[in-house]
Structure formats: C-alpha cells, structure tokens
Amino acid sequence: MVQSNNHDQLYTLPEMKKADDILATVFSKAGHPERYSGKFYDGGHKFDIQMQTDAFNWFDTWLGK
Numbered sequence: 001m002v003q004s005n006n007h008d009q010l011y012t013l014p015e016m017k018k019a020d021d022i023l024a025t026v027f028s029k030a031g032h033p034e035r036y037s038g039k040f041y042d043g044g045h046k047f048d049i050q051m052q053t054d055a056f057n058w059f060d061t062w063l064g065k
Contacts, residue, residue: 001037001058008045035062
C-alpha cells in the first residue's frame with residue numbers, strides 16, 4: 001500500500017502518479033494486482049484519520065487481525 005497526497009510539498013504529483021503506475025504494473029505482472037493499493041488524498045504532507053483508517057483496513061485484509 002502506498003498513500004500519497006495530491007499537494008505534498010515533498011514530491012511532485014506527476015512523479016507520484018508515475019511511481020503508482022509502475023508499482024501497479026509490477027504487481028500485475030507478478031500475478032497479484034489485488035495486493036497493491038495506491039491511494040491519493042487531497043491536501044499536503046500528512047497522515048490523517050482517513051489515511052490511517054484506510055491503512056489499518058488494508059493491514060487487516062492482507063495481514064489478518
């Protein structure tokens with residue numbers, strides 16, 4: 001799982017989208033596209049409640065409770 005913010009001051013959006021595409025392709029070629037999750041959120045550099053909820057749900061799905 002990769003979480004990115006559309007207005008992050010540390011990275012440019014085009015490069016984040018490029019990295020997301022590369023990772024999605026790698027997981028797809030490995031036969032497990034469902035195991036990659038790339039999500040984009042509004043705002044600057046942060047790890048807010050919505051992002052935490054999404055991350056913990058992803059952990060529960062792929063790592064178990």
